[in-house]
Amino acid sequence: MIRMILAVAAGGLAGTLIRFGVASWVSANWPKHFYLATMGVNLLGCLLIGYLYATFLVRPxxxxxxxxxxxxxxxxxxxxxSSFSLDGLRLLESGQLATTFGYISISVLGGLMAAWAGLALGRL
Incomplete structure (x- = not known):
């Protein structure tokens, strides 16, 4: 059990630092488009989880x-x-209805497509 705890902690540290780096970079370069950091990491995460799932299926x-x-x-x-939800609410509250709709649609549908693409890549 301690090995699993350490593995999850190490993975969490790496994921957190990458997320922080992406969010910092987007905020510094595109402050009006703060939501792109969350959308980008969510799409990447969906792609990776699909790929890893496929890999784990064939590599027990x-x-x-x-x-x-x-x-x-x-x-x-x-x-x-939770960050995705907050970003969506912030866009909605600022009156950016088209951007809000696009952000939520791309994140959800893009996430599903990215997970499918990752699964397909992993099955190659």
Whole structure:
């Protein structure tokens, strides 16, 4: 159990730092488009989870620690639905209805398509 805890913690640290880096970069370069950081990491996370899921299906020899570290730790820290929800509300409250609709649509539909693409890539 301690190995799983350490794997999830290590994955979480990496995912958190990457997410922080992306958010900092977007805020510094595109402050009016703050939501792009959340949308980008969520789409990337969906692609990666699809790919990892496919990989784990054909590679049962990959340890539970690696699986937990990557999916629960890394992807759990990299992508956050709560940030997505807050960004959507902030856009809505600022009266940017078209941007709000686009952001939510691309994030949800794009996330599903990215997860499918990751699964397809992993099955190659």
């Amino acid at each position: 020899d990959i340890s539970p620690e690696w699986r937990g570290g990557l999916i629960i730790g890394f992807l759990g820290a990299l992508t956050t639905f």
